[in-house]
Amino acid sequence: MPHQAIDVVEANRHGQQLFIADLFRQKRPTPPPTPVAGPPGHFPVAHRQLALFDLDRDYTAVRPTELALPLPELAIAIEDVLTDHARRHGWGTGLQSMTRNAIRMLLATQDTPGAPIAASVAAAVTTGRSLDNLKSVLEILAAAGMLDDDRRPTLDIYAERQFADLPEPMADEVREWFRAMRDGSTTPPRSRPRNPATIRSRITHAAPAVRTWATSNGYSSLREVDRDDVIAVMPAEAYRYRQTLTALRALFRFLKARRLVFTNPTLRLRGPQAGNHPLPIDLTPVRDAMLSTKPVRAALATLIAFHALRPKDVCALLLTDLRDGRLYLDGRTILLADPVRASLSAWLAERARRWPHTINPYLFINLHTAVRTCRVDPTWISTTIGFSAQAIREDRILHEAITTGDVRRLSDLFGLTIGGAERYTHTHQPATTD
Incomplete structure (x- = not known):
């Protein structure tokens, strides 16, 4: 019973636990993580100063050291971020100097001092001069919380360029197919996002056929494409034939499932089998x-x-x-x-x-x-x-x-x-x- 004395026999009824002295070490507390430098709490600022005139700036006509900084405390904070990042990643003095000069020029030419810096503006500053280190500049701005990444994905730019001159509604049909490959789809037919390399390959092989139907055939929608039109645009080379057929099958299968076309003209199409045999090389x-x-x-x-x-x-x-x-x-x-x-x-x-x-x-x-x-x-x-x-x-x-x-x-x-x-x-x- 609690709070009652027991004799020696009762105390040893379940055996004893042997402890050896000085073998127990108190676990040391985990040290707190090293704080990473960052900008002051009031940056980036929430307001924006609108520009009266949108003028192209020539960043090559001035030296970064000649520019006055409107917010020295922000420049000091970003300098701390740069120094810490450079130390942890083993940057050399040359890379640090180029990155520092580019950031100084960006801070000195802001329309709204203290606002996030757009990646497109950083690209304009660093491209075509000795400060050509855009990736390093963006890394520091992102670590400091001062980056506005307004860059468009290269895959989006590529797809838009491939389908730029298509008539409506054909352009909308291929754009919807592209968005489904890029982002996936939660509506039937459900799909997961495709690998960017797969998307680029399918666009590359499908775009020439779609452009031919729009220009040579005068079609304004993929609903007008029939089996003979598909056969007419297929390349003669076996490998390109197979890749083009795969891309067009994916396109029309998607459009048919979304009820954007009446029939799938690629059904039961067969082509030459492309041999993919490994060959010896000159060593x-x-x-x-x-x-x-x-x-x-x-x-x-x-x-x-x-x-x-x-x-x-x-x-x-x-x-x-x-x-x-x-x-x-x-x-x-x-x-x-x-x-x-x-x-x-x-x-x-x-x-x-x-x-x-x-x-x-x-x-x-x-x-x-x-x-x-x-x-x-x-x-x-x-x-x-x-x-x-x-x-x-x-x-x-x-x-x-x-x-x-x-x-x-x-x-x-x-x-x-x-x-x-x-x-x-x-x-x-x-x-x-x-």
Whole structure:
């Protein structure tokens, strides 16, 4: 019972707990996060000063240091943000100076001092002069809470340019299709947003056909298009035929589901099958890249030539994925060849020498990503090597398929599906010997 004394036998009825002295350590409290510098609380201002005349400004005719700042306290606050951001991301003095001068010019020429700065205005200041570092300027303004990002997505601009001269209601029909691909749709037919690369590809292949129907046929709506019109605009090349047919099928399937057309003229259309067989390449430029004196070029070429990594996987490699002579990638452990180890060691030494203070976690970085935390682009890999990285990968897999013809081996070595591995074994069957 509570508050009643018990004897020794009762106290030991359920056993005892042994404690050893000085083994208990009090957990230290988690330190508070380091505050990030920002603008004063009264910025950005809520009011706007309207301009009496909208004049084009020539930002190249003045030096940033000659301009007077209407709000020195705001400039000091943004300078603190810039200094903190530059320290954490390993910016050099040159990049800091260019960014500082561009921001000073933006602050000194505002119609409403203290208002958010539009990205289009920042582009006008930085483009075509020594301050050409728009991305860095936008990063600082966004971190300071002083950015008004009024830029239009490049995909929207591209789509508008492709369908600019179409008559109504044809233009509205293709715009509705584009919006459904870009944003998805919650009304039947329901769909999720498409990948921007897929959207661009479909617009690229559908736009010539739609423009032909509008100009040559004189149609004002896609309701007027029939099966013969579709066949007439199909390209002769097998690959382009298939891509165009895929895009037009997606367009008319959407319009039919939305009841914007009466029939789908692409139904039951068949075309030539485009062969997509991997082909061997000339290895001379690949060998030149592997023996290059530039560590990054040699490392990229050697890594892809030996282990046939996908370009997007190379972009996503982290520094922590490389350890103990092995590469850990998507659940696979790749034992690196000796030439690959040597080239990667040379690249890591060069990386540390050029960007000793970078916080970018990715294995491969360049001049633009070293001062940020984003990854490189697959196009940069092919440009750096001087040859298509995807072609090098396919040639390496094809060589293995010719040598062994083992589908399971190809799947394990290169992360292929069974169907993907059979694409290589069916191209070249290995020679049999008695």
